[in-house]
Amino acid sequence: MVMRRASSLQPMALTAVLAILFASASSSPATTTATTTTSSSTSDAPLRLTVSGSQLLDPITGEDVRLTGFNWVLNHLHEGDGTYMQSLMPGANAARIVAVLWDDSTSSSDCMTNVAPYFKESCFDELDFAIQQAQEAGVWSILTAKSTYGAGQNYKTDPDSDMFHNATLKSMFFTMWQHVAEHYSTWDYIAAYEIMSEPRDKDVSSLEVHDFYMQGCEAVQAIDAITPCMVGSGSYYKLWDFNDDVIIANNSNVIYTFDYFVPDDWAFGGTTNGMIDQYPGTYLCKDLYPGWSGTCCPQGANKNMTFDADWDRANLETWAVPVRESNNVPIFINQWGVVHGVTEEQGRYDYMSDMAALMEELNIGWTWWVFRGGGGDTWAHGSFEFVYQHTDGSLEVDEMAVAAVSPYM
Secondary structure (H helix, E strand, C coil): CCEEEHHHCCCCCHHHHHHHHHHHHCCCCCCCCCCCCECCCCCCCCCCCEEECCEEECCCCCCECCCEEEEEEHHHCCCCHHHHHHHHCCCCCEEEEEEEECCCCCCCCCCECCCCCCECCCHHHHHHHHHHHHHHCCCEEEEEEECCCCCCCCCCCCHHHCCCCCHHHHHHHHHHHHHHHHHHCCECCEEEEECCCCCCCCCCCHHHHHHHHHHHHHHHHCCCCCCCEEEECHHHHCHHHCCHHHCCCCCCCEEEEEEECCCHHHHCCCCCCCCCCCCCEEEEHHHHCCCCHHHHCCCCCCCEEEECHHHHHHHHHHHHHHHHHHHCCCEEEEEECCCCCCCCCCCHHHHHHHHHHHHHHCCCEEEECCCEEECCCCCCCCCCCCEEECCCCCEEEEHHHHHHHHHHC
16 A cells, blocks of 8 residues: 655655645645636636536537546645645546535534525635635536435434425525525536435435425526536435436436445445455345345345446446436436545455546546545544645645546546
8 A cells, every 4th residue: 555645755756745835835724715716718607517418518628528536525625725636636627515514513614594595604715715726726616515404314303304394494495505506606617506415314205306406406597507406316315226216307407416335335444234345355235235135136135246347337337327328418426435444455446446447438427535634643444535634734645546546537
């Protein structure tokens, strides 16, 4: 495993030079605003991707764009991160910014208010800063709303606390989104508004999820009609729940998305049942698809299956690609990854390389969870980040991870 500390590298190593520069310039997350944010194009319209069937077209060249990059979280975002991300992986062109935190927690970081437009104005400071870091590098921003409680965290004990059952809360949420969309309607490089990540209410029907997303897209696109909205399936965006039910008829300006932390036990390093610990390897179907064997194991839950690149190909070609091909719509993996607790010897980097190559072959865009993390002395078992910021401010880069995915971006 090659995961090196920036301060220990040779002076001429590009990664080390950049890491030292960025570490010294950004020892803590910045929240100040800086650069031009509105459209810099020759026309009045901001730079936007155009949804053309299953393709996303570049506003300048008109060519097909496959978005590849990383999730950014605010507490690990630093000045210049868009440029730094591209210095490590020149093909990275997307940042999924999980920053519209609404009815997500009881902390002061939550942006929900009880007064119209139901959005804490101070939240724009960090949002603006994050998007500016992407803009400066020509990186496309997916602006994502996360709503732990609004999405149904307490659906068993308090179903009226989520937006699928509480019409007032849903109306407040859409009003908030319109306010946010108006704020960014003139900014360049907004790839999409992701209405709400990962519905958590497992009792809600696919029709109810569909209608919620349809109404959310209508709300934001009433304000910013040219920006795509991004929606997915229920059950935490599971691929196994991703089918034609997600399609919003009569709206061609939509990107359809799902998660791919698959198998769960592998991606999260044995925290599910500790069974899936080697890639490639042979496992029972029910262990590869925990909780979904009725859907995913037509030959029986106890049948042996090989977890390898062909297994991942079968998953994407069975569930994701048909949605794109039969409906002529773009699809996107908003999160995928495998934790640092899974070692090189267990096949972590082989898996990453195989998945990145497969997604390139199938022309599926993606953002890895996550780009940057840190705050201690080393990667935690359950961490995913490519860049780790130590408490002394130095940066450590997982270069084997970079090497695994960058050829396919």
